[in-house]
Amino acid sequence: MYTAGGGSMDSKVEFLFLNEEDMIKAGVLDADRAVDTVGEVITLLSEGDYLMGGRAHNDHGVQLIFPEKSDIPNFPLADSADRRFMAMPAYLGGRFHMCGEKWYGSNGNNRSIGLPRSILMMMLNDVETGKPLAYMSGNLLSSMRTGAMPGLAAKLLARDDSKVLTLVGPGVICRSSLRAIMSQRFDIDTIKIKGSSPTSANAIKMKEYIEENYPQVKNIVLCRDMEEALKDADIITEAVSCKEGEWPEYKREWLKPGALVISTSTFNMEHKSIVDLKKVIDNYGMYENYAEEDNVGYDENGNRLHTGCMGEDFVYMVQDGLIERDSLTTFGEIIRGKKPGRESDDEIILVSIEGMPTEDVAWAYECYTYALVHDIGTKLKVWDRPYAF
Amino acid sequence: MYTAGGGSMDSKVEFLFLNEEDMIKAGVLDADRAVDTVGEVITLLSEGDYLMGGRAHNDHGVQLIFPEKSDIPNFPLADSADRRFMAMPAYLGGRFHMCGEKWYGSNGNNRSIGLPRSILMMMLNDVETGKPLAYMSGNLLSSMRTGAMPGLAAKLLARDDSKVLTLVGPGVICRSSLRAIMSQRFDIDTIKIKGSSPTSANAIKMKEYIEENYPQVKNIVLCRDMEEALKDADIITEAVSCKEGEWPEYKREWLKPGALVISTSTFNMEHKSIVDLKKVIDNYGMYENYAEEDNVGYDENGNRLHTGCMGEDFVYMVQDGLIERDSLTTFGEIIRGKKPGRESDDEIILVSIEGMPTEDVAWAYECYTYALVHDIGTKLKVWDRPYAF
Structure with missing residues (x-):
């Protein structure tokens, strides 16, 4: 069977290294195509045509978790937001x-010191032999x-x-969400930004980025609080980086009828x-x-504690009998026409997206x-012929 | 703080790629030094100066586990020994x-087709920033x-x-065990080989390898069965690759007084x-x-089922009350002088070694x-400056 770059019958192993500049040449920034590609991923997921880690094939990955403190000299500690390493195979x-794997360290x-919070490398591997095909x-x-x-x-x-x-938590992920949403929705003329404060560097950078890249946006609002940010929004997308337990709180009454609330990171809403x-x-x-x-x-008071992760909270709501399992819809069911998407203009829809290594493999x-x-x-x-050990 | 290759205050990210030939030049085949290095690892493990995956810091890694069968066309199956992918960070x-990670696919x-069963790549990363330092x-x-x-x-x-x-399962791992054992024990003059049969290709290749490299070995015996292989042996080391449940059976009465039995893979002995x-x-x-x-x-009959993994069986023996937890000794306790190693010439010692990504990081x-x-x-x-996204 032919597989791109692999599957040949000789023992030579070589791979393609793509640095960041190469990745840009190779189209990594094409938001519209990325949206189509993750749509394909979601369909395959819905058909079970994937594997993630572990016996249930659904492990998101394995983390190195740094401790809060240690008696050992020089031991690395959880002394900044998001400090971790993570391996995500699929x-x-x-x-x-x-097959492939994303491996990254965050701090x-x-x-x-002029580096991104996370530094990520991606590998692709031939399914049959395990050969590395790409390191990018x-x-x-x-x-x-x-x-996407x-x-x-x-x-x-x-x-x-x-x-x-509305953009909540205007960092790198929110910017990429903005790009992808703007590649699909052409009537957006107002963007509201909620950073840690109206004058946060990230909020101001986001405003400038929108002014430069989306002239069709007539109003850009730096919001003082969450209520101001959420009210009147048709689409809310959030990617907040914060310490465990300090997740922002959204209130149902702040959402207008017909709102779409997209979570890729963390916030809480009262389950009831x-x-x-x-x-x-x-x-x-x-x-x-x-x-x-x-x-x-x-x-x-007998209320389930929150996790910050909407999808995880949905599972607890099922376990607590607040909702039926069947009331949850997957993207795959919608794309494959098994369940409806939006059913009315007034419907409020909550979307939880965690991100999976299957998406990394596809893109x-x-x-x-x-x-x-x-x-x-x-x-x-790597070798012409493996060393005869 | 200085870290090799990392820690500089600019935003450039570059790493060192080492192919197999480079690795040989860089000393990867030096068995004696590898033994010393894993000795250091074991000491650090014993002091808690390490992290592996998960909240307990002891996850060995995360695997992609292929199913036995699938209705999905072209889905990869567990249709050969050891077919898997695995990510092992530490x-x-x-x-x-x-920090580092080993990532491999096996088939x-x-x-x-002239390839090794597993094709492995290793990454090293700066602890503080997550920057890749090496891909090898x-x-x-x-x-x-x-x-080692x-x-x-x-x-x-x-x-x-x-x-x-005695070498049981004379493949690549056994050959590397042989190299390491011969770098430490200079009086070995007899080597017994137990392959799948006395005429298996691996057994014969191992015999030729010993003849070429260790002229001090006067007797090389290709064994017909396990009893012949184990009796009279001072040191037994095994690295058997077989299907789940088909692990070889060792009997206590085949072991001579003073024998050292080293397991890096799978076999069973009756717990009692x-x-x-x-x-x-x-x-x-x-x-x-x-x-x-x-x-x-x-x-x-109420006997605990075997797992093939000696160390795991030891845990069940503790849980079943057959032995005390304290009767198990770690290498680290021996190296640090907290528990004795060999206490008499007649003592039979069982050693279970699973292999950990900490050893990969060290070597x-x-x-x-x-x-x-x-x-x-x-x-x-990777970049001179990260793309201002």
């Missing part, structure tokens, strides 16, 4: 038929595939006449207040895994095959 | 102070670090007058028969994790630093 089927302090800079790849899912949500679930977009809203998720099994691992309890595959055809990148040899 | 402290059918061919690295542990066991726990070495033998392991927490995940039951670090100093390998740039 197989994706269909036309992709590809909130990186910003102060993963930062733009990961941002674009992450933003809110783009897909906006395409499938927003009101067609959406005009007001969202029982009747439509809930869309990317992968139920993955959130079940989270819920099983975290196994959060209840407060003194990496697209960039890799483009690079192969257009001779982009550096070919590197 | 942090190692001490003088290493390094027993690779042999038929991992096959020799992984074999050598895996063999039996070498360390032979150094610490074999009788000083050991003359007879090994209660009084000294048991040495590399990392208790890791085997506890395995036992918790597998949670194997009992047969119709990769040694090769990487050597390569840096000696200008080996290819420097590759």
Whole structure:
């Protein structure tokens, strides 16, 4: 069987290295195509044509978790936001038929030395032999595939006449979500930005970015508080980076009828207040895994504690009998026509997106095959023949 | 703080690519030094100066597990021995102070097309920033670090007058164990080989390899069965690759007094028969994790089912009250003088070694630093400045 770059009958192993500049040449920043690609991923997921980690095939990955403190000299500590390493392997089927893995380290302090918070590398591997096919800079790849899912949500679930977009947590992920949403929704003329403050550097940078790139946007509002940010919005997309437990609180009454609320990161809403809203998720099994691992309890009033992760909260709502399992809809069910998407102009829809390594594999595959055809990148040899040990 | 290759205050990211030939130049095949290095790893493990995956810091890694069958066209299946992908991240402290990850795909059918069963790549990353520092061919690295542990066991726990070495499962790992054991024990004059049959290609290749490389070995015996292989042996080291449940069976009465039995892969011994033998392991927490995940039951006679993994079986023996937790000794406790190693010439000692990504990080670090100093390998740039997204 033919697989791109692999499957040949000789023992030579070589792979393609794509640095960040190569990745840009290979189309990694094409938001519209990224939205289409993650749509394909979601369909394959819905058909079970994928593998993630572990026996249930739904592990999101494995993390190195730094401790808060240690008696050991020089031991690395959880002393900044998001400090961790993570390995995220996956197989994706269909036309992709590809294994791969994203591996990254994050440290909130990186910003102060001119580096991104996370530095990511992506590998693609031949499914049959395990051969490395590509080793690529993963930062733009990961941002674009992450933003592509809110783009897909906006395409499938927003009101067609959406005009007001709200960005909560205006960092790199939110910017990529903006790009993807703007590639799908052409009538947006107002963008509201909620940073840590109206004058936060990220909020101001986001405003300037929109002014430069989207002249059709007539109003850009730097919001003082969450209520101001959420009210009147047709589409809300959030990508907040904060410490555990300090997730922002959204209130149901701040949402206008017909709003689409997209979460790629963390916030809380009172469970009882969202029982009747439509809930869309990317992968139920993955959130079940989270819920099983975290196994959060209840407060003194018998209310389930929040997790910050909307999809995980949905699983607890099912377990607590607040909603039926069947009331949750996956993107795949919508794309394949098994369940409806938006059913009325007034419906409020909550979307939880966690991001999966299957999406990285798909978008990496697209960039890799483009690079192969257009001779982009550096070919590197692992061996001509393996050393006869 | 200085870290090799990282820690500089600019935003450029570059790493060193080392192919298999580079790795050889960088010393990856130096068995004696590999034994010393894994000895350091074991000491750091014993001091808690490391991280592996998950909240308990002891996850061995995350696997893509292929199903036995699938209705989906073209879905990859568990249709050969060892077919899997696995990501194994770790942090190692001490003088290493390094994060890294081994990522590999395995397929027993690779042999038929001239490729190793597993194709492994290794990454090293700066602990503080997550920057990639090295991307290296991992096959020799992984074999050598895996063999180094039996070498360390032979150094610490074999009788000083050991003359007879038995190799069970004479593949790549066994060959690397042989190299490491021969680098520590100079009186070995007889080597017994137990392959799938006395005329198996691997057994004969191993015999030829020993004849070429170890002229001091006067007798090389291709064994017909396990009893012949185990009896009279001073040191037994095994690295058997077989299907789940088809693990070879060892009997206590086949072991001579003073024997050292080293397992890096799979075999079974009746639990009751090994209660009084000294048991040495590399990392208790890791085997506890395995036992918790597998949670194997009992047969119709109330005997605990076997797992093939000796260290995991030890955990069940503790849980079943056959032995005390304290009767298990770790390498680290021996190296640090907290528990005795061999206490008499007649003592039979069982050693279970699973292999941990901390060992990969250590041996990769040694090769990487050597390569840096000696200008080996290819420097590759990820970016000069990250793309201002």
